[in-house]
Amino acid sequence: MKKNRFYTLIALSVVALTATAQTFVTAPPAGAAPGAARPSFRFPARVISPEVHDNGTVTFRFSAPQATKVELSGQFLKKNLPMTKDENGLWSVTTGKVKPDIYPYNFVVDGITVADPNNVDIFPNERFKGSLLDVKGKTPSVQDLQDVPHGKVTYAFYHSKSLDLERPLLIYTPPGYTEDTQKSYPVLYLIHGMTDTQETWYKVGRMNYILDNLIAQGEAEPMIVVMPYANAYPALMKKNPGTQMNLMSTDMFTNELLKEIIPYTEANYRAKADRDSRAIAGFSLGGRQTLGAGLGHPDVFAYVCPMAPAVFPQGLDQDFKETYAPIDQLRTLKLLWIGCGKDDSLYAGSKALAKKLGSLKVKYETLYSPGGHTWMNCRLFLATIAPKLFK
Amino acid sequence: MKKNRFYTLIALSVVALTATAQTFVTAPPAGAAPGAARPSFRFPARVISPEVHDNGTVTFRFSAPQATKVELSGQFLKKNLPMTKDENGLWSVTTGKVKPDIYPYNFVVDGITVADPNNVDIFPNERFKGSLLDVKGKTPSVQDLQDVPHGKVTYAFYHSKSLDLERPLLIYTPPGYTEDTQKSYPVLYLIHGMTDTQETWYKVGRMNYILDNLIAQGEAEPMIVVMPYANAYPALMKKNPGTQMNLMSTDMFTNELLKEIIPYTEANYRAKADRDSRAIAGFSLGGRQTLGAGLGHPDVFAYVCPMAPAVFPQGLDQDFKETYAPIDQLRTLKLLWIGCGKDDSLYAGSKALAKKLGSLKVKYETLYSPGGHTWMNCRLFLATIAPKLFK
Numbered sequence: 190m191k192k193n194r195f196y197t198l199i200a201l202s203v204v205a206l207t208a209t210a211q212t213f214v215t216a217p218p219a220g221a222a223p224g225a226a227r228p229s230f231r232f233p234a235r236v237i238s239p240e241v242h243d244n245g246t247v248t249f250r251f252s253a254p255q256a257t258k259v260e261l262s263g264q265f266l267k268k269n270l271p272m273t274k275d276e277n278g279l280w281s282v283t284t285g286k287v288k289p290d291i292y293p294y295n296f297v298v299d300g301i302t303v304a305d306p307n308n309v310d311i312f313p314n315e316r317f318k319g320s321l322l323d324v325k326g327k328t329p330s331v332q333d334l335q336d337v338p339h340g341k342v343t344y345a346f347y348h349s350k351s352l353d354l355e356r357p358l359l360i361y362t363p364p365g366y367t368e369d370t371q372k373s374y375p376v377l378y379l380i381h382g383m384t385d386t387q388e389t390w391y392k393v394g395r396m397n398y399i400l401d402n403l404i405a406q407g408e409a410e411p412m413i414v415v416m417p418y419a420n421a422y423p424a425l426m427k428k429n430p431g432t433q434m435n436l437m438s439t440d441m442f443t444n445e446l447l448k449e450i451i452p453y454t455e456a457n458y459r460a461k462a463d464r465d466s467r468a469i470a471g472f473s474l475g476g477r478q479t480l481g482a483g484l485g486h487p488d489v490f491a492y493v494c495p496m497a498p499a500v501f502p503q504g505l506d507q508d509f510k511e512t513y514a515p516i517d518q519l520r521t522l523k524l525l526w527i528g529c530g531k532d533d534s535l536y537a538g539s540k541a542l543a544k545k546l547g548s549l550k551v552k553y554e555t556l557y558s559p560g561g562h563t564w565m566n567c568r569l570f571l572a573t574i575a576p577k578l579f580k
Numbered sequence: 581m582k583k584n585r586f587y588t589l590i591a592l593s594v595v596a597l598t599a600t601a602q603t604f605v606t607a608p609p610a611g612a613a614p615g616a617a618r619p620s621f622r623f624p625a626r627v628i629s630p631e632v633h634d635n636g637t638v639t640f641r642f643s644a645p646q647a648t649k650v651e652l653s654g655q656f657l658k659k660n661l662p663m664t665k666d667e668n669g670l671w672s673v674t675t676g677k678v679k680p681d682i683y684p685y686n687f688v689v690d691g692i693t694v695a696d697p698n699n700v701d702i703f704p705n706e707r708f709k710g711s712l713l714d715v716k717g718k719t720p721s722v723q724d725l726q727d728v729p730h731g732k733v734t735y736a737f738y739h740s741k742s743l744d745l746e747r748p749l750l751i752y753t754p755p756g757y758t759e760d761t762q763k764s765y766p767v768l769y770l771i772h773g774m775t776d777t778q779e780t781w782y783k784v785g786r787m788n789y790i791l792d793n794l795i796a797q798g799e800a801e802p803m804i805v806v807m808p809y810a811n812a813y814p815a816l817m818k819k820n821p822g823t824q825m826n827l828m829s830t831d832m833f834t835n836e837l838l839k840e841i842i843p844y845t846e847a848n849y850r851a852k853a854d855r856d857s858r859a860i861a862g863f864s865l866g867g868r869q870t871l872g873a874g875l876g877h878p879d880v881f882a883y884v885c886p887m888a889p890a891v892f893p894q895g896l897d898q899d900f901k902e903t904y905a906p907i908d909q910l911r912t913l914k915l916l917w918i919g920c921g922k923d924d925s926l927y928a929g930s931k932a933l934a935k936k937l938g939s940l941k942v943k944y945e946t947l948y949s950p951g952g953h954t955w956m957n958c959r960l961f962l963a964t965i966a967p968k969l970f971k
Contacts, residue, residue: 255691
């Protein structure tokens with residue numbers, strides 16, 4: 190039953206969907222894009238971007254007939270690359286060979302930073318909209334989707350009595366969770382960075398692929414991973430416009446975690462509810478929160494893994510004095526692991542923390558990796574710690 | 581234990597997070613935004629946008645010191661609104677009173693369409709990046725997050741033997757699904773429109789809030805909702821660059837649904853596996869796919885609900901002849917429901933389809949609503965059909 194009939198509207202859409210040139214056609218509105226509610230809706234042509242070539246170079250394309258200057262900005266570049274415009278107003282540039290990894294990038298259009306409209310992979314964030322370039326190596330890496338048993342990532346809500354808010358969180362359940370309804374699992378609480386959201390460890394951190402692959406290889410224990418939205422301030426400020434932010438204090442988040450998120454998790458998932466079955470890890474401000482909750486409550490967490498934590502040499506004494514548990518309790522942790530990029534502006538804080546822990550005879554491990562304050566490093570950190578947890 | 585210490589970097593960030601003016605400060609990089617890998621990373625200031633006021637007007641803000649013209653484009657507007665720039669380069673506009681609903685919108689910056697960087701609610705789509713304005717009414721609506729028992733939305737993958745691809749899909753499980761491990765549920769297969777993704781019914785269609793609320797009110801049966809990514813062409817074209825798109829034929833999607841998605845669902849979820857427990861609904865091209873699969877297989881689905889389907893008066897005879905089941909089988913459907921906006925360019929197709937069904941003595945229902953080919957209508961359609969299913 191072969192069909193190749195084309196009716197006016199759909200025929201034009203098919204042209205649009207296969208064209209790479211900047212052509213605009215009238216088509217059934219997609220329900221979004223500007224003007225979609227109006228009869229004169231014009232549907233942007235399909236543009237392939239980014240296009241990763243077999244030799245590892247990548248072509249980026251962006252349609253902007255009116256623009257006078259378009260650049261590519263990306264974390265795989267040392268500096269922005271100028272793009273060039275063709276006769277249809279389609280800007281493009283082909284990079285040199287890009288090292289396999291997943292990188293945030295943007296177009297800078299006459300000074301305005303924009304996401305790539307033709308890339309569905311968006312960086313979830315409160316303050317910018319970036320796109321993600323995914324360059325695969327010759328063999329699949331730990332952060333690639335592979336044909337192994339897959340865990341599931343669930344978007345859920347819990348009611349926070351403490352904040353009087355419905356709060357979102359993501360929960361990864363490992364492969365086999367649904368099938369074996371008797372087994373219970375240890376839990377990693379995994380916290381995003383400043384301005385990130387509860388989605389960032391999933392959509393950018395690819396935590397599900399990393400766990401799926403490490404579990405399939407037998408390198409990591411099957412575990413539940415809980416990813417809360419650690420920044421309640423936007424919702425609180427909407428409710429009470431006078432709310433003052435205090436990002437240095439981790440008390441509000443620690444309270445939310447201990448009083449709301451952990452009880453929700455242990456009531457609603459087959460989570461092992463003992464200290465040796467709880468780990469906490471987080472990036473940047475989430476690393477500071479990891480230390481606040483983890484070193485503050487070594488009776489609750491046996492594994493504490495700050496990643497490029499927002500701690501500072503001159504603030505450490507006060508953190509230990511006011512927030513963290515007594516030293517003898519810190520010495521009982523099964524793992525205290527610190528990761529940081531050597532080019533990270535927060536590197537000094539991680540090194541000072543490690544030095545102080547050493548002077549206090551609290552055992553710790555470190556990974557000081559190349560690179561900066563990036564999610565390329567976050568994925569490396571997660572792939573490094575996951576095999577160390579719950580063993 | 582009060583803490584109001586501020587260290588250099590974080591102090592600046594706090595300023596940034598509380599400022600509404602367009603000021604840029606050096607701060608710990610968020611790991612994304614352009615140049616984040618570089619030491620000179622500059623972190624954009626927090627801008628509140630959109631800000632919904634108590635009187636129902638809305639202020640939008642966008643920082644663009646270099647831009648010469650910025651407009652607001654949105655599906656709540658009859659035409660774009662010009663924005664004005666202050667001395668810091670912050671553009672803003674306050675609209676008139678906006679009718680409570682959820683609307684896609686964009687900024688148009690010197691002709692370039694961009695999402696609102698300060699709004700986390702993004703319209704998932706293959707070809708544009710829009711933002712969502714959520715204006716609440718005085719009392720919560722069916723599409724609002726309310727303090728009722730919540731279902732969960734799970735992001736999963738299945739391996740499609742037919743396509744030889746790992747394919748994503750979202751599954752909504754109703755409140756109580758986890759708690760009562762014996763109960764099984766009917767399933768609604770819910771399909772997005774052209775250029776949308778598996779996320780669009782969730783992130784834009786708010787299908788979870790609609791179902792949560794209708795189930796809490798006792799108006800809808802608790803059901804599982806499966807949202808596949810109906811467009812396999814991008815993945816197929818990546819694998820085989822010569823792949824030709826044929827959006828008019830629904831055969832490939834019907835095969836995927838019957839051979840892969842339904843078996844995956846019924847093997848992995850407590851899904852009732854009989855015809856009377858299966859419904860299919862979809863928007864636009866997904867409405868065409870709904871008709872292809874649903875009217876093609878009334879032995880598989882008892883409920884078929886196209887929403888603004890991409891069908892055309894001149895193509896109906898061929899659809900009935902080549903794709904749909906014999907008329908006597910169509911007469912056995914428990915529900916054939918057609919929704920379309922009266923301003924939708926596809927309205928003629930829906931009316932012609934209804935007329936033809938009438939002439940063939942196949943029972944059907946219709947809802948012809950105000951408005952066009954929009955997700956405001958999609959949510960209305962879902963809230964309308966959900967109470968009619970599985971009863």
